[in-house]
Every structure is written in structure tokens, then in C-alpha cells.
Amino acid sequence: MNIDHIAVYCIDLEGMKRFFMEHFACKSNELYHNSRTGLKTYILSFPDGGARLELMSRPEVMKPLVDVFRGGFIHISIALGSKANVDAKTDELKAAGYECISGPRITGDGYYESCIVGPEGILIEVTI
Incomplete structure (x- = not known):
């Protein structure tokens, strides 16, 4: 049993992806977009393997919350x-x-x- 990935809600999904790719040499999958819910995600892999990082965004849900919601931890995934x-x-x-x-x-x-x-x-x- 191991931690498969950790997910983080992001205000700026693309900016967060760039940050981890530039500063931690992460590789990203293609953008996943669920047109029914508006959810957009990237799964980032670190160069040494191990647990991955899922970046998530639902702009239409988060927009009214931007003043109080700063993004953050959403779930832990166990394989x-x-x-x-x-x-x-x-x-x-x-x-x-x-x-x-x-x-x-x-x-x-x-x-x-x-x-x-x-x-x-x-x-x-x-x-x-």
C-alpha cells in the first residue's frame, strides 16, 4: 500500500503547473477537462517517481470564493x-x-x- 497522489485545488491552474514544472522538474499529463462539472486537472510526476501531485480547478465554483478560498489540499489517494x-x-x-x-x-x-x-x-x- 502506498500514497498514489495528493490533490490540491488551485486558483491559477496553469500557473501552478508551471511552478512545479519549472522548480521541481515535474512532468505533466495532458489537461483533463470534465465538461459536465467544469473540473480541470493535471497530474504531475516528480523525476524520482513516488507519489504524484494532482492540480485541480473548477473556476466557476471557485470564482465567488476567491476572497476567502485560497486553494489547498483536497484529498489523499491511496493505491x-x-x-x-x-x-x-x-x-x-x-x-x-x-x-x-x-x-x-x-x-x-x-x-x-x-x-x-x-x-x-x-x-x-x-x-x-
């Missing part, structure tokens, strides 16, 4: 190795009383995952 493990962990967490807010499902960008609201409201994504 479990298989669909069966994702399904089992989702069931385990639901049985323990944690809310599953999505999944298990295949997302628009191809991940198999579910998202659980953990202690103190932290979002925990379990993925392959």
Missing part, C-alpha cells in the same frame, strides 16, 4: 493494487460508518476509485 481491493476497502470503510461519496467507479480520466469522507472530513480516495 491498493486491484479493483477487488478497492471494492473491499470501500465496503470496510462504509461498514465502519464512513460515508462513501462516490464509487467505486471508473472515472472520466480512467481511474478505478471510490472516495470516502474520513475522520475530520478528510477525503480519502482509494484506487488501484
Whole structure:
């Protein structure tokens, strides 16, 4: 088991991507845009591998919040190795009383995952 990626909401998605590419030698995937929700994301990989960084933006949602919302941590993603493990962990967490807010499902960008609201409201994504 390991941390697959950490996600951060950004006000300036392109600027944040440039920052990590210029200063930390990250490589980026192509922009993912969900036209239904407005979500835009990049997944950045660091040169030495390991956990990745997901940069996320939903400008139409964030615009009215810009004065109070500065962006930041949104979820932690834990890779479990298989669909069966994702399904089992989702069931385990639901049985323990944690809310599953999505999944298990295949997302628009191809991940198999579910998202659980953990202690103190932290979002925990379990993925392959």
C-alpha cells in the first residue's frame, strides 16, 4: 500500500503547473477537462517517481470564493493494487460508518476509485 497522489485545488491552474514544472522538474499529463462539472486537472510526476501531485480547478465554483478560498489540499489517494481491493476497502470503510461519496467507479480520466469522507472530513480516495 502506498500514497498514489495528493490533490490540491488551485486558483491559477496553469500557473501552478508551471511552478512545479519549472522548480521541481515535474512532468505533466495532458489537461483533463470534465465538461459536465467544469473540473480541470493535471497530474504531475516528480523525476524520482513516488507519489504524484494532482492540480485541480473548477473556476466557476471557485470564482465567488476567491476572497476567502485560497486553494489547498483536497484529498489523499491511496493505491491498493486491484479493483477487488478497492471494492473491499470501500465496503470496510462504509461498514465502519464512513460515508462513501462516490464509487467505486471508473472515472472520466480512467481511474478505478471510490472516495470516502474520513475522520475530520478528510477525503480519502482509494484506487488501484
